[in-house]
Amino acid sequence: xxxxxxxxxxxxxLEGIAVETPLIESPGLDxxxxxxxxxKPENLQRTGSFKIRGAYNLMSQLTAEQAARGVVAxxxxxxxxxxxxxxxxxxxxxxIVMPEDAPRAKLDNTRSLGGExxxxxxxxxxxxxxxxxxxxxxxAEIVPSYDHEHIIAGQGTVGLEIADAxxxxxxxxxxxxxxxxxxxxxxxxAIALRSRFPDVRIHTVEPAAFDDTAxxxxxxxxxxxxxxxTSICDALLAHEPGRKTxxxxxxxxxxxxxxxxxxxxxxxxxxxxxxKMVVEPGGAVALAAVLAGRIETRDRTTxxxxxxxxxxxxxFAEIQAEPN
Amino acid sequence: xxxxxxxxxxxxxLEGIAVETPLIESPGLDxxxxxxxxxKPENLQRTGSFKIRGAYNLMSQLTAEQAARGVVAxxxxxxxxxxxxxxxxxxxxxxIVMPEDAPRAKLDNTRSLGGExxxxxxxxxxxxxxxxxxxxxxxAEIVPSYDHEHIIAGQGTVGLEIADAxxxxxxxxxxxxxxxxxxxxxxxxAIALRSRFPDVRIHTVEPAAFDDTAxxxxxxxxxxxxxxxTSICDALLAHEPGRKTxxxxxxxxxxxxxxxxxxxxxxxxxxxxxxKMVVEPGGAVALAAVLAGRIETRDRTTxxxxxxxxxxxxxFAEIQAEPN
Numbered sequence: 001x002x003x004x005x006x007x008x009x010x011x012x013x014l015e016g017i018a019v020e021t022p023l024i025e026s027p028g029l030d031x032x033x034x035x036x037x038x039x040k041p042e043n044l045q046r047t048g049s050f051k052i053r054g055a056y057n058l059m060s061q062l063t064a065e066q067a068a069r070g071v072v073a074x075x076x077x078x079x080x081x082x083x084x085x086x087x088x089x090x091x092x093x094x095x096i097v098m099p100e101d102a103p104r105a106k107l108d109n110t111r112s113l114g115g116e117x118x119x120x121x122x123x124x125x126x127x128x129x130x131x132x133x134x135x136x137x138x139x140a141e142i143v144p145s146y147d148h149e150h151i152i153a154g155q156g157t158v159g160l161e162i163a164d165a166x167x168x169x170x171x172x173x174x175x176x177x178x179x180x181x182x183x184x185x186x187x188x189x190a191i192a193l194r195s196r197f198p199d200v201r202i203h204t205v206e207p208a209a210f211d212d213t214a215x216x217x218x219x220x221x222x223x224x225x226x227x228x229x230t231s232i233c234d235a236l237l238a239h240e241p242g243r244k245t246x247x248x249x250x251x252x253x254x255x256x257x258x259x260x261x262x263x264x265x266x267x268x269x270x271x272x273x274x275x276k277m278v279v280e281p282g283g284a285v286a287l288a289a290v291l292a293g294r295i296e297t298r299d300r301t302t303x304x305x306x307x308x309x310x311x312x313x314x315x316f317a318e319i320q321a322e323p324n
Numbered sequence: 325x326x327x328x329x330x331x332x333x334x335x336x337x338l339e340g341i342a343v344e345t346p347l348i349e350s351p352g353l354d355x356x357x358x359x360x361x362x363x364k365p366e367n368l369q370r371t372g373s374f375k376i377r378g379a380y381n382l383m384s385q386l387t388a389e390q391a392a393r394g395v396v397a398x399x400x401x402x403x404x405x406x407x408x409x410x411x412x413x414x415x416x417x418x419x420i421v422m423p424e425d426a427p428r429a430k431l432d433n434t435r436s437l438g439g440e441x442x443x444x445x446x447x448x449x450x451x452x453x454x455x456x457x458x459x460x461x462x463x464a465e466i467v468p469s470y471d472h473e474h475i476i477a478g479q480g481t482v483g484l485e486i487a488d489a490x491x492x493x494x495x496x497x498x499x500x501x502x503x504x505x506x507x508x509x510x511x512x513x514a515i516a517l518r519s520r521f522p523d524v525r526i527h528t529v530e531p532a533a534f535d536d537t538a539x540x541x542x543x544x545x546x547x548x549x550x551x552x553x554t555s556i557c558d559a560l561l562a563h564e565p566g567r568k569t570x571x572x573x574x575x576x577x578x579x580x581x582x583x584x585x586x587x588x589x590x591x592x593x594x595x596x597x598x599x600k601m602v603v604e605p606g607g608a609v610a611l612a613a614v615l616a617g618r619i620e621t622r623d624r625t626t627x628x629x630x631x632x633x634x635x636x637x638x639x640f641a642e643i644q645a646e647p648n
Binding site for chain 1: 603645
């Protein structure tokens with residue numbers, strides 16, 4: 001288990017780097033949920049997702065010698081932007097291996113933040129092998145997207161900010177819903193939330209086709225999903241829980257929830273119409289779980305994380321044009 | 325001049341009614357402005373715009389006898405939703421005269437909030453005459469969209485919240501940019517902002533084709549724009565400054581800024597890509613003024629209001645699809 005002090009230390013490091021995103025309310029969402037729902041909009045975060053938190057927390061702790069050799073990462077796009085942005089802020093060279101069919105906004109933003117982007121074919125390529133060969137060649141450090149203590153602690157500052165903002169308002173969450181790919185955000189946030197609210201229930205939310213964490217939490221052991229699955233939630237396509245994140249999620253969260261792609265699309269329309277926010281598919285799963293009634297919200301206080309907003313305008317328009 | 329105490333009293337009335345929207349920062353916008361820009365996102369407000377503030381502040385001060393006879397208003401859509409929502413919260417019957425070509429979302433939301441919508445033809449009808457005849461028939465009170473002390477005080481809570489949030493952060497705004505139709509939001513906000521920051525410069529921002537306030541501020545007298553003008557900013561199509569709002573704006577704001585519809589469209593794309601927020605055309609004029617360089621932002625601290633987010637999905641998609 002990572003001590004909450006590591007998350008508090010990460011929060012210090014991130015002061016003036018990450019945006020302290022607000023905790024916001026929506027009377028429209030409260031009415032729909034028949035309870036109180038607090039929203040943590042990490043789509044408003046620097047780089048459009050929470051990923052800058054973990055990336056900066058890790059990269060700012062590299063030695064000068066390590067930093068001089070640069071870093072390598074692989075990512076479908078949000079971690080890529082987080083790493084590239086942290087690299088620019090810390091003056092560290094960054095190379096990121098990304099699928100060639102990643103959302104255009106994620107590819108473009110990673111490059112415009114100074115990241116060197118190496119693309120691969122999502123279905124035939126091995127991104128880890130590509131990244132490891134670059135790392136070896138350059139003597140560069142690898143910045144994992146979730147399975148590292150510093151990444152988990154950095155992402156945990158999201159939970160810390162939720163907890164502290166609720167304490168400040170005199171509110172107490174009954175439950176917190178957090179999207180889950182590899183499980184770094186939920187693991188770190190669970191540690192922070194439980195340190196402030198020992199009884200709060202924390203639920204991961206995944207795309208139904210990538211519900212490896214939900215099934216792993218149910219069985220108590222790391223389960224994999226089939227390699228051929230697909231989902232609109234490009235940010236959450238992990239096939240199994242992390243080695244380091246899973247024990248934390250197993251101890252502090254559950255049961256895991258999951259939502260269909262159609263429920264995600266509906267949530268993105270709800271966010272446009274009622275929250276006036278741009279949320280990407282993977283960023284909308286916790287909202288989708290509330291709207292689809294995956295968990296009781298009546299007369300409860302629920303907090304949800306909107307984890308990112310990096311969606312291409314074409315897909316966004318396509319989804320908005322669909323009937324509700 | 326309206327005393328700031330009236331705005332503080334309005335803020336009390338609005339507790340638990342209006343959302344206390346956050347003051348947020350965007351490193352991407354700061355970089356573009358070469359200075360610090362704080363954003364007050366009233367698109368995240370209940371009903372999707374700031375208008376609930378003034379409507380509720382006025383309607384909650386009606387006598388029981390007045391309330392029982394209901395209210396009438398005219399509006400292109402945001403004031404309509406504010407009035408309908410306040411009516412639902414206060415159990416007051418509301419009738420709102422709206423142009424038949426108002427954004428569908430505004431018409432639908434007004435109805436779903438329980439407002440009785442009476443449509444008219446924007447080019448041939450006289451909305452005031454229609455509203456006044458209904459008011460006379462029913463003995464109903466008219467809720468003006470800007471030219472009333474209680475409306476001005478209610479909208480002024482936006483400026484009050486900006487000022488108090490900046491004081492809390494130890495920040496001091498050099499200038500605040502506020503969109504302007506009839507001038508209620510800018511007048512009320514200017515009173516509140518000047519009470520906390522006596523030297524702050526406040527600028528109204530209008531669509532270039534509806535720059536009646538800018539020209540009136542320059543000449544010192546209320547000027548009209550031609551009746552046949554059009555703009556994408558459906559929320560800001562006032563032809564002349566208000567009788568009550570103008571003297572306040574003349575005393576506390578200026579010079580007035582204006583932006584083209586193309587600059588507004590660009591700002592809406594910037595908000596999607598970089599702020600991850602849905603902003604309607606009229607809500608984006610202050611952002612547009614920053615992005616178009618209508619005012620010096622380099623090394624300054626600027627606050628801007630995003631006043632609303634009620635835009636139809638079709639228009640939003642059309643604008644996002646345009647080249648930058």
